[in-house]
Amino acid sequence: MKRRLGVSLYPDNSDFNQGKDYLVLAKKYGFSRIFMSMLEVSEGRESVFNKFKKIIDYAKSLDFEVILDIAPAIFEALNISYDDLSFFEEVGADGIRLDLGFDGSKEALLSFNPYGLIIELNMSNDVAYLDNILTYEANKPFIYGCHNFYPQDRSALSLDFFVACSQRFKNQGIRTAAFVTSNEATLGPWDVNDGLPTLEMHRYLPIEVQTKHLFAIGLIDDVIIGNAYASEAELQVMSEVNRYQLSFEVEFVPEVNDVEKEIVLKNQHVRRGDITARMVRSTVVRKIYQKDANPVHDNHLVFKRGDIVIGNDLFGKYKNELQIVLEEHQDNRKNKVGQIIDDEHLLLDYIKPWSKFLFQ
CATH class of the missing domain: 3.20.20.70 (Aldolase class I)
Incomplete structure (x- = not known):
């Protein structure tokens, strides 16, 4: 309808x-x-x-x-x-x-x-x-x-x-x-x-x-x-x-690079069907950008709910995979590239297995 x-x-x-x-x-x-x-x-x-x-x-x-x-x-x-x-x-x-x-x-x-x-x-x-x-x-x-x-x-x-x-x-x-x-x-x-x-x-x-x-x-x-x-x-x-899929408003960190911005903003994201509680994983982008370098930055932080992180050059086959953090954790193989605005954190519960989502 x-x-x-x-x-x-x-x-x-x-x-x-x-x-x-x-x-x-x-x-x-x-x-x-x-x-x-x-x-x-x-x-x-x-x-x-x-x-x-x-x-x-x-x-x-x-x-x-x-x-x-x-x-x-x-x-x-x-x-x-x-x-x-x-x-x-x-x-x-x-x-x-x-x-x-x-x-x-x-x-x-x-x-x-x-x-x-x-x-x-x-x-x-x-x-x-x-x-x-x-x-x-x-x-x-x-x-x-x-x-x-x-x-x-x-x-x-x-x-x-x-x-x-x-x-x-x-x-x-x-x-x-x-x-x-x-x-x-x-x-x-x-x-x-x-x-x-x-x-x-x-x-x-x-x-x-x-x-x-x-x-x-x-x-x-x-x-x-x-x-x-x-x-x-x-x-x-x-x-x-x-009206038909979630689109999150993102605030980028100062050190975000052009490849990361493109991964975030220029792609249709899909959550994996075999979900985990720690994060939402958008995995197709890592295949699209597998040849693009992604130097480390903002990777020694405690990542918090609503943070957007992307695998950096230390992450092997998971380089340039995009994730939305659901549970706090640390992993220096990921760069924090931005965060979903606070008012939209309530929307995170609606990213289901295979859900499509975008960023703006």
């Missing part, structure tokens, strides 16, 4: 022109879906319709997919029946996200709505909610899953719980989504906004690291910025994230 990037909009708390400009930027950087909140509506049906129709029409002109986040109170406030979703089709949405669920039978029936609207389910519960819906013969291609975000500091999901929830949806082949948070944006659905991540461990990390982590976990297809408006710089660095 192809992976996508998304942004969030809050039409009831924001200006149309700001939203319009934000979508132009997001489109420029390859974003393609929108989470749009309807949880805060406080005006009448006609006013709400016109406000949302205007921004959705503009979003559709840029080829965004638009999912509206709704709750039962919205149906009551706007006098909408679950048996008639024409309001959402007429306003131009591609689907609706059910912030609260029903009995399974209702969600299954909604997935057969005559307008082809996507029914997106709340993923942030480790219960058999999805299984229940599917037992009622839901229209599976029109079912998505999307996690919650959490405005209050220390209120978002733990990693283990997140994985358990996400696995339920991914096991069924359902398209999944989760949120990262901008460190620049200040707008969300509520008056408390300590960021809007799905995972608590992401709350104060750079947005590109959050994005890399969600994709590396392998259970999320769409990564959405929860708060608005992310800066252009944040949109750009997210757009540059490799």
